[in-house]
Amino acid sequence: MTESTEKMTGARALIECLYREGVDTIFGYPGGVLLPIYDELYDANIRHILVRHEQAAAHGAEGYARATGKTGVCLATSGPGATNLVTGIANAYMDSIPMVVFTGQVPSNLLGNDAFQEANITGITMPITKHNYLVQDANDLPRIIKEAFHIASTGRQGPVLIDLPKDITLQEIEFYYPDKVDLRGYKPTYQGNLQQIKKAASEIEISKCPVIYAGGGIISSDASKELLEFAEKIKAPVTTTLTGMGGFPAENPLFLGMPGMHGTKYANYAIQESDLLIAVGVRFDDRVTGKLKAFAANAKIIHIDIDPAEISKNIKVDIPIVGDAKWILQKLLKYASPSQSEAWIKRIDHWKKDNPLYYVEPATGDGIKPQYIVEQICEACKDAIIVTEVGQHQMWAAQYFKFSKPRTFITSGGLGTMGYGFPASIGAKVGRPDKVVFDIAGDGSFQMNSQELATAVQENVPVIVAIFNNGYLGMVRQWQELFHNKRYSSTCIQNSVDFVKLAEAYGALGLRATKREEVRPAIEQAIASGRPTVIDFIIECEENVSPMVPAGAAINEILDLERKE
Amino acid sequence: MRHTLAVLVENKYGVLSRVAGMFSRRGYNIDSLTVGVTDDPTISRMTIVVRGDDEVLEQVTKQLNKLIDVIRVTDLKSEDSVERELALIKVNSDVSNRSEIMQIADIFRARIIDVASKSMVIEVTGDESKIAAIEQLLRPFGIKEMVRTGKVALRRGQKSS
Numbered sequence: 118m119t120e121s122t123e124k125m126t127g128a129r130a131l132i133e134c135l136y137r138e139g140v141d142t143i144f145g146y147p148g149g150v151l152l153p154i155y156d157e158l159y160d161a162n163i164r165h166i167l168v169r170h171e172q173a174a175a176h177g178a179e180g181y182a183r184a185t186g187k188t189g190v191c192l193a194t195s196g197p198g199a200t201n202l203v204t205g206i207a208n209a210y211m212d213s214i215p216m217v218v219f220t221g222q223v224p225s226n227l228l229g230n231d232a233f234q235e236a237n238i239t240g241i242t243m244p245i246t247k248h249n250y251l252v253q254d255a256n257d258l259p260r261i262i263k264e265a266f267h268i269a270s271t272g273r274q275g276p277v278l279i280d281l282p283k284d285i286t287l288q289e290i291e292f293y294y295p296d297k298v299d300l301r302g303y304k305p306t307y308q309g310n311l312q313q314i315k316k317a318a319s320e321i322e323i324s325k326c327p328v329i330y331a332g333g334g335i336i337s338s339d340a341s342k343e344l345l346e347f348a349e350k351i352k353a354p355v356t357t358t359l360t361g362m363g364g365f366p367a368e369n370p371l372f373l374g375m376p377g378m379h380g381t382k383y384a385n386y387a388i389q390e391s392d393l394l395i396a397v398g399v400r401f402d403d404r405v406t407g408k409l410k411a412f413a414a415n416a417k418i419i420h421i422d423i424d425p426a427e428i429s430k431n432i433k434v435d436i437p438i439v440g441d442a443k444w445i446l447q448k449l450l451k452y453a454s455p456s457q458s459e460a461w462i463k464r465i466d467h468w469k470k471d472n473p474l475y476y477v478e479p480a481t482g483d484g485i486k487p488q489y490i491v492e493q494i495c496e497a498c499k500d501a502i503i504v505t506e507v508g509q510h511q512m513w514a515a516q517y518f519k520f521s522k523p524r525t526f527i528t529s530g531g532l533g534t535m536g537y538g539f540p541a542s543i544g545a546k547v548g549r550p551d552k553v554v555f556d557i558a559g560d561g562s563f564q565m566n567s568q569e570l571a572t573a574v575q576e577n578v579p580v581i582v583a584i585f586n587n588g589y590l591g592m593v594r595q596w597q598e599l600f601h602n603k604r605y606s607s608t609c610i611q612n613s614v615d616f617v618k619l620a621e622a623y624g625a626l627g628l629r630a631t632k633r634e635e636v637r638p639a640i641e642q643a644i645a646s647g648r649p650t651v652i653d654f655i656i657e658c659e660e661n662v663s664p665m666v667p668a669g670a671a672i673n674e675i676l677d678l679e680r681k682e
Numbered sequence: 683m684r685h686t687l688a689v690l691v692e693n694k695y696g697v698l699s700r701v702a703g704m705f706s707r708r709g710y711n712i713d714s715l716t717v718g719v720t721d722d723p724t725i726s727r728m729t730i731v732v733r734g735d736d737e738v739l740e741q742v743t744k745q746l747n748k749l750i751d752v753i754r755v756t757d758l759k760s761e762d763s764v765e766r767e768l769a770l771i772k773v774n775s776d777v778s779n780r781s782e783i784m785q786i787a788d789i790f791r792a793r794i795i796d797v798a799s800k801s802m803v804i805e806v807t808g809d810e811s812k813i814a815a816i817e818q819l820l821r822p823f824g825i826k827e828m829v830r831t832g833k834v835a836l837r838r839g840q841k842s843s
């Protein structure tokens with residue numbers, strides 16, 4: 118199909134391509150080499166979210182992508198603008214989130230000269246992008262953009278970067294947008310091998326102790342409905358990883374919660390005792406497996422994943438099925454019969470009863486336990502989108518919020534990036550304005566991108582930051598308490614900032630809760646306000662995340678750390 | 683274990699660093715790597731010799747395939763492929779031993795491509811063991827300098843890689 122062509126600059130062509138890809142929002146920050154692009158954006162029909170630090174543009178685009186399922190787009194200038202994106206790109210890469218990243222670059226004739234604000238961003242991001250491009254001729258730009266969106270959003274999703282030298286954005290071209298992508302080196306497999314699927318089905322049929330271990334792949338392949346049907350059909354309990362939360366309804370009796378280091382005891386016991394582990398869209402991360410040799414040692418392992426390189430990367434798999442989780446689960450639903458799990462399900466129910474997640478109320482009576490806040494947010498707003506920072510609060514959010522739908526839990530899983538949550542929550546709220554969006558934050562993490570309060574206020578993005586203020590870099594303090602004799606080296610950050618005043622300084626609403634009975638009203642007030650809000654929850658300062666598998670231990674060697682007061 | 687991989691890649695800016703970067707990032711060892719354009723000018727062919735067990739080979743192959751610019755990866759088993767390497771060896775020589783060195787070169791069907799009053803450059807082509815053998819025989823004369831291309835290989839017979 119040929120389209121009539123039109124003469125335009127590279128910058129204009131970029132906008133035209135974004136329209137054709139259905140992009141309605143981008144997160145960015147301007148700079149010298151981006152002037153031609155920003156001039157086009159001035160009256161483009163695209164919402165531009167002006168962040169206050171480029172890292173937030175990358176996280177914002179990622180939050181937007183995770184909340185909507187669309188590809189996130191961000192833009193930054195050459196040199197420092199581009200390098201400021203690096204953490205965000207690495208984060209999206211580790212969690213396989215589709216993103217197209219545009220960076221400005223010095224003019225082609227200056228490339229390689231250490232020109233002002235030159236950084237070799239394609240070189241820098243090679244190991245943290247699915248692919249990247251340096252545009253050498255504006256005539257290639259439409260094709261490259263088409264390819265970038267295709268690569269980012271298909272197969273195992275991930276970030277793709279396009280570096281745009283300034284002269285490229287000024288060059289006149291005959292615009293033509295290809296309607297097909299043809300990359301001979303990139304043909305992701307979607308349909309799983311039927312032979313393998315049937316083999317898996319016959320293992321399921323004879324299994325007495327099956328466990329489904331599902332991850333972020335369920336979310337990206339939009340397979341949560343299939344997962345539920347499949348689990349119910351074969352009568353197998355389901356554990357979802359940190360990035361898989363929301364992929365299976367927490368209220369379902371087959372749900373085991375999260376596995377691994379801060380997972381539930383029963384999820385870990387079930388994995389260890391299983392005779393068949395059905396892994397779907399997961400990568401056997403060390404935070405899940407603990408000591409690899411001891412992981413699900415008696416189980417046959419079926420591994421369903423779209424990325425062939427994940428098969429047998431960490432653990433030897435018996436039945437690999439490469440392809441799209443949704444497609445494969447649909448086929449498995451057709452071929453698989455129920456497993457023989459009656460006794461197993463009873464055993465698991467006992468484990469659940471005997472080893473529930475729990476916390477004790479504080480001795481002082483009216484102090485605030487962090488787990489309680491999560492429960493209250495959940496009660497107040499069950500279908501909120503929960504975004505988190507990284508640390509103890511992140512684990513409490515994953516443990517105590519009852520997620521029932523995909524794309525409602527957005528967290529930095531693979532990279533564990535403090536400072537991710539707040540900008541990602543802005544991105545999520547921009548993408549899903551109909552949803553209440555919380556950033557469950559630590560007092561340390563929030564300070565890594567708190568400048569984005571300005572973005573939230575200026576762009577009128579009413580997210581609620583719930584700071585779990587323990588006065589510590591709590592997760593690190595927990596390890597120091599357990600493994601370094603309570604020598605709290607550089608982890609105390611008590612009373613360093615008044616978060617209410619900070620919020621107010623930016624024109625946001627600032628609330629504080631210091632007592633248990635103030636928790637719920639603060640949450641309600643924040644939701645009702647419709648404004649960007651920071652709630653400073655003063656929590657028990659030395660609360661630990663429990664249970665916990667010490668590093669290097671088998672996951673059934675899981676310790677109870679809750680202080681019995 | 684050593685494996686020889688034939689890797690067809692897009693003949694584009696940056697491909698070599700993508701491939702090399704993947705190896706170093708993931709901690710795989712490259713014994714040798716050669717690159718050149720193929721009969722199709724848009725495609726280059728890399729011949730990569732890697733060290734590792736079957737699991738390493740599997741991961742290397744999969745990780746290579748993940749690179750967008752990699753078109754195809756083939757594991758060339760030595761039984762069904764032909765392999766060659768070229769070496770240039772500059773060896774000390776003068777009138778006293780020139781003919782002796784020429785005789786050695788002859789046995790290996792190597793060629794003398796430069797002669798000077800105190801040195802000679804010998805060009806030899808063959809598989810690894812042949813190059814190792816001539817190197818050993820020339821060593822007593824004093825090797826001043828040596829360069830090897832690294833292995834290139836093709837599948838025997840009809841099939842291509």
Ligand SMILES: Cc1ncc(C[n+]2csc(CCOP(=O)(O)OP(=O)(O)O)c2C)c(N)n1
Pocket residue numbers: 506507508509510511533534535536558559560561562563585587589590591592593
């Ligand atoms: C950018 C970054 N730097 C350092 C770390 C290491 N780290 C992991 S958790 C943590 C403490 C987080 O403190 P806070 O945000 O207050 O959360 P808490 O654990 O107290 O809930 C640190 C320093 C990290 N994950 N990310």
Ligand SMILES: [Mg+2]
Pocket residue numbers: 508559560561585586587588589590591
């Ligand atoms: Mg803290």
